[in-house]
Amino acid sequence: MTTETAPHRRARAEIDLGALRHNVRALRGGIAPHVQLMAVVKADGYGHGALRCARAALAAGASWLGTATPHEALALRAAGITDVPVLCWLWAPGDPLARGIKAGLDISVSARWALDEVRAAARATGRPARIQLKADTGLDRNGCRPADWPRLVGEALEAQGDDLVKVTGLWSHLACADVPGHPLNATQVDTFRSMVEQAERAGIEPEVRHLANSAATLTLSEAHFDLVRAGIALYGLSPGPDIGTPARLGLRPAMSLKASTALVKHLPGGHGVSYGRHHVTRDETTVGLIPLGYADGIPRHASGRGPVLIGDAIRQVAGQVAMDQFMVDLGGDTPDPGSPAVLFGPGSRGEPTAQDWAEAADTIVYDIVTRIGTRVPRVYVNGGDEHPTP
Structure with a gap:
């Protein structure tokens, strides 16, 4: 654990x-x-x-x-x-x-x-x-x-x-x-x-x-x-994609990228979000701040498209991914600050996958996992029978 x-x-x-x-x-x-x-x-x-x-x-x-x-x-x-x-x-x-x-x-x-x-x-x-x-x-x-x-x-x-x-x-x-x-x-x-x-x-x-x-x-x-x-x-x-999904191939994705929702705020309709104001709210809504950005390996090309699981719903990146953070549209929901946000994982619990992010950024899955930066700590689970080689 x-x-x-x-x-x-x-x-x-x-x-x-x-x-x-x-x-x-x-x-x-x-x-x-x-x-x-x-x-x-x-x-x-x-x-x-x-x-x-x-x-x-x-x-x-x-x-x-x-x-x-x-x-x-x-x-x-x-x-x-x-x-x-x-x-x-x-x-x-x-x-x-x-x-x-x-x-x-x-x-x-x-x-x-x-x-x-x-x-x-x-x-x-x-x-x-x-x-x-x-x-x-x-x-x-x-x-x-x-x-x-x-x-x-x-x-x-x-x-x-x-x-x-x-x-x-x-x-x-x-x-x-x-x-x-x-x-x-x-x-x-x-x-x-x-x-x-x-x-x-x-x-x-x-x-x-x-x-x-x-x-x-x-x-x-x-x-x-x-x-x-x-x-x-x-x-x-x-x-x-032409090879098949991990599940069909009998493989289990090893990396899950997770963060905490750092801030939740209410916005009125017609309000711009993030650099360039490319995302404009249609109606009154809520947005959440995720403390990861392109310096951590979140692809800027996924701005406005990258999926994140918060609660039991998939949210989308709202506006431009910045160097250290990005916003997601919460659609009026108000999760508590610190609520888990899952950017990708195996997909077995309804979370997005690394392939979903690859498609959102118009790239390949290799690019998604290899780009995760050193500011993001690697936390290892299920060490099990792993034995260091002498």
Whole structure:
């Protein structure tokens, strides 16, 4: 249960670790039962808190962790997660490769400059680097293009022969997996399979081959290979409307964003509310102040549309979302100051969901949860069988 201290009553992001463990088990059970699962905890665990979510995911059966930046990965190591493989994939020239090698991170390599820096760092540290070669199979973002793949593979094998690296994985990322049936999905699977076969014929013996993100984990079994990377699905959210709702997918959203109603006031008809006076009351009514704003991650694009549950009714944002606060139209109701306001949650109790806010702001659900700022404390519930990794 949550202890609602005064700072937490103002606003909090309540993180249900029991839901997260459920999601890991659902993904490892009927959805992707024959492969390993990587829990992706980049961007502070998609806004949920990287360390607590990593530990909960590992307790539920995840066998890998994934981050974007090296500092995210190194923070997990510093916190005591030392005996679990961590893949880090967004390296830039000059990043702390030597620290990553010493920490035993799996370092993604997409280009020759990266391999050159890895080799230099391995010589400096006196130990081989664990690297995973990333193939660009059609996303055309990070990754090595097919035309350059043979040379990268050959140089990686040369570095491995010099005991500077150990190639632990081959991987890629999908562009349109959130659109089931998109023709690029099958094309990318075929391209990845071809590039893997090419690397293996050259002498690469990877521990893992992986392509599937959350969307492909849920809908594209031919992309599962040896390991699936659960990002948004780990947190109980659907990768997109075309994939299905969390409930239909057997997932439970882990984050609920809650606040207290800080003020209730009566307004006459024809009265403007908030900056720009874009919202004008039709009749005499009441409005409530919610002490969260765009500095806390409430999307300004949801002004006039964002839904909030107060009492037993869904209210709408009235006027512009400001930096620290926004107003809701209470329609004449007068809840007491301090009354709970639920911006989003699982939806099982009639509250709005993160997807509702995504639609109100014309964005994606990833954007809603990852943008919740540091002024909003994370409060963890249902720790249950979560055990910190030694």
